[in-house]
Amino acid sequence: MSGLRRVFRAREWTLVLAVVAVVLAITVLGRGQQFASENNRTQLLRQIALLGTFAVGEAVVIIAGGIDLSVGSVIALGAMLSALAINRVAGAQPDAGLAGVLVALGAGALLGLLTGLFHSLLVTKLRLPPFIATLSTLAGLRSVSQLITNSAPVPVQIERFKWLADGTHAMYFFVAAAIAVGLLLGCTRAGRGLRAMGGNEDAARLSGLNTARLKTLAYGVCGVLAGIAGVLYASRSGQGDCRLGVGYELRAIAACVVGGCSLSGGTGSLSGVVLGVVLMETVLNGIGLVISRNATMWEGLVTGVVVVLAVTLNALRRER
Amino acid sequence: MMIRRLLLPILAVMGLLLAGCAPKDGANDKPSNLPPPDAKLTPSLAPSGGSGGKYALFITNANSPFWDSVEAGMKKGTAETGAQAKMQRNTAGDVAGQIDLLTQALTKKDEVLGVCVSVLEPGAQGIADAMKKLRDAGVPVITMDADGKAEARTAFIGTNNLEAGKLLGQKVKELIPGGGKYCAFVGTKSAQNARDRIAGFKQGAGDKFVEVEIYEDAVDPNKAQSNAETALTAHADASILLGLWSYNGPLLGRTVKDQKKLDKVKVICFDAEQNLLPLLADGTVTVTCVQRPYEFGRQGVALLNLLAKGDKAGADKMLGGRDFIDTGVDIVTKENYPQFKAGLDAKGLKGS
Incomplete structure (x- = not known):
């Protein structure tokens, strides 16, 4: 029982209850059958996986005391580069091999890694605030994603590429990302260092932690996962598209905050972020089912209310 | 220190200049007060x-x-x-x-x-x-x-979008004489061209076609696709999905095809982005109204x-x-797709 408590502390149970309450509300409002339908389950799991893949990366940066505003633009550029890469390697052959898919994933991950390293350079060497450093790439990478094809989408007709985000396959990437981040944060010295640095950077440095290296790790992980998410989004829509990912950094940050991360750093758990993602996507899914007219107009309002409620509950819990 | 002092304002200005590049x-x-398309387009x-x-x-x-x-x-x-x-x-x-x-x-x-x-x-x-x-x-x-x-x-x-919508509506009425419920999809439904297109569609299609919802996606392809999936679940009785902006059509076609609902749901749309063309050719998209x-x-x-x-x-x-030239539209279905594609090829265009 104590082991279970360690995994799911009180805050996470609150999130579990919130998810259950949302599902119950959807059912009570007469949309339970639709919610449980195969198509809707697939859609919901895919949306959770797509958001979750880059939200857990954002969580690493937030727990380390930083912020990464560039993930939406990394997703767009990652989608464009992966589509260009697989078309270059595999040509227009619909039955192209695994190598092309790996090259596409590699292109997205490499872009993310380089972006993360660039952020680390700006933050550690030039001592720019993370907000400014990542704001510059938020704008700059979006611009690059438009320039490389003059804003033209890059269609991909390769079946293996489509497989990546077909059905619930994106969940493999999300689960892998969550396990990797969970192990990093919970089972390694670096993970403890990230949390310590997020809580008090000066104290962490004075106690001998290499904070520059830890920041490189945090921004690198976040960048790689955002790049991979870009590949998944390209797979899903069947094309690299520079219109992808606008505002997604805010969705990731919101999921982290709902999951219990503090924007001042040092606080947060992987299980909380995963549940935050699940809660937010379940709420959005439920809105689409329950509200039969102008559903999309309600999404922002309801999401805002969920974020405020979650942060308020966290604050009240800390005061206790 | 000097570098840092200079970089901060430069990056802040860059951020402001480049923000909102979506x-x-x-x-x-589009204006809504234009007369019908000219025959001599x-x-x-x-x-x-x-x-x-x-x-x-x-x-x-x-x-x-x-x-x-x-x-x-x-x-x-x-x-x-x-x-x-x-x-x-x-x-x-x-x-x-x-x-x-x-x-x-x-x-x-x-x-x-x-x-x-x-x-x-x-x-x-x-x-x-x-x-x-x-x-x-x-x-x-x-x-x-x-x-x-x-x-x-x-x-x-x-383009006179009201007339374009009307032409599409008339074609849909001809192809689906029994009518049906439809969901529409667009980036922003308050945009004038969206309003004109849907108003024109209603006029052209007539009373047998009933609008059940308009989904907005803020020009986000992922959201557009998610909206299509939600519509197929939440409005299972809708037999028509109408894509109002250029990227909506391909995403709707792909979603309906993936969910194997082509026998129940028709996809109709505006414009012809490059990745719509195969879906037009194989009949996944029933009809599109293409600007020029x-x-x-x-x-x-x-x-x-x-x-x-x-x-x-x-x-x-x-x-x-007059003080305007209406360049008109092309109504494209699987049947006349080869001629339409030949026209694009002749102009060196990948889409329109």
């Missing part, structure tokens, strides 16, 4: 000679593939008339960026034959003022794709050339006594 549909904010443009090294300047409202077709048409127009032309894309995608481009044109008025602009916000006084200053300086100004204030331009070249941005470019060059030369008779003939 592309927008190139066909926003693509008049032959007689060569009228060059204009002493000056060029016709095309200013877009944003940056998207839509403008590639306009640019291809510009090249055709220059070949037909002997005039020169350049396109400047409003990559900032905002009103201030467009005003800057118009102001730059005024600075270069000695080398500009005339200006053809797609007005980002018809109500933005700053854009209208910049257009008026150009006209006061003797530079002809016309609008394309999205019209501005009538007093600030000589003429408008574009190529003609915006081609006829825009010709009209500016005539206006710059002071050839009033030529300009009047081209305008047919």
Whole structure:
């Protein structure tokens, strides 16, 4: 029982209850059958996986005391580069091999890694605030994603590429990302260092932690996962598209905050972020089912209310 | 320390300048008060000679593939008339960026034959003022794709979206005589072209077609696809999905195909982005209504050339006594797709 408590502390149970309450509300409002339908389950799991893949990366940066505003633009550029890469390697052959898919994933991950390293350079060497450093790439990478094809989408007709985000396959990437981040944060010295640095950077440095290296790790992980998410989004829509990912950094940050991360750093758990993602996507899914007219107009309002409620509950819990 | 002091303001300014670079549909904010499409939609443009090294300047409202077709048409127009032309894309995608481009044109008025602009916000006084200053300086100004204030331009070249919607509605009525419920999908439903298209569709399709929901996606392809999936679940009785903006059609087609509901749900849409073409060819998309941005470019060059030369008779003939040219639309189904594709190929276009 104590082991279970360690995994799911009180805050996470609150999130579990919130998810259950949302599902119950959807059912009570007469949309339970639709919610449980195969198509809707697939859609919901895919949306959770797509958001979750880059939200857990954002969580690493937030727990380390930083912020990464560039993930939406990394997703767009990652989608464009992966589509260009697989078309270059595999040509227009619909039955192209695994190598092309790996090259596409590699292109997205490499872009993310380089972006993360660039952020680390700006933050550690030039001592720019993370907000400014990542704001510059938020704008700059979006611009690059438009320039490389003059804003033209890059269609991909390769079946293996489509497989990546077909059905619930994106969940493999999300689960892998969550396990990797969970192990990093919970089972390694670096993970403890990230949390310590997020809580008090000066104290962490004075106690001998290499904070520059830890920041490189945090921004690198976040960048790689955002790049991979870009590949998944390209797979899903069947094309690299520079219109992808606008505002997604805010969705990731919101999921982290709902999951219990503090924007001042040092606080947060992987299980909380995963549940935050699940809660937010379940709420959005439920809105689409329950509200039969102008559903999309309600999404922002309801999401805002969920974020405020979650942060308020966290604050009240800390005061206790 | 000095580097840091300099970098902070530079990066902050860069951020402000580049923020909001998200592309927008190139066909926003169309006027709703245009008469029906002209039967003579693509008049032959007689060569009228060059204009002493000056060029016709095309200013877009944003940056998207839509403008590639306009640019291809510009090249055709220059070949037909002997005039020169350049396109400047409003990559900032905002009103201030467009005003800057118009102001730059005024600075270069000695080398500009005339200006053809797609007005980002018809109500933005700053854009209208910049257009008026150009006209006061003797530079002809016309609008394309999205019209501005009538007093600030000589003429408008574009699509009558109300009529385009009506034509699509009539075709759908012919293809699905029994009618049905439909969900519509668009980036922003308050955009004038979206309102005109859906109003026209209702008029053309008639009472047997019932709108159950309009989904907005803020030009996010992932959201657009998610909306399609939600619609198929939440409105299982809807038998038609209507994509109003260019990217909606391919995403709707793909979603319905993936969910194996092609026998129950028909996809209809506007425009023909590159990845819509295979879905049109195999019948996944039942019908699409395609604008002719190529003609915006081609006829825009010709009209500016005539206006710059002071050839009033030529300009009047081209305008047919009105202050606009409706370039019309193509209604494309699986049956006439080969001819449509051949037309694109002949113009060197990947989509339209």
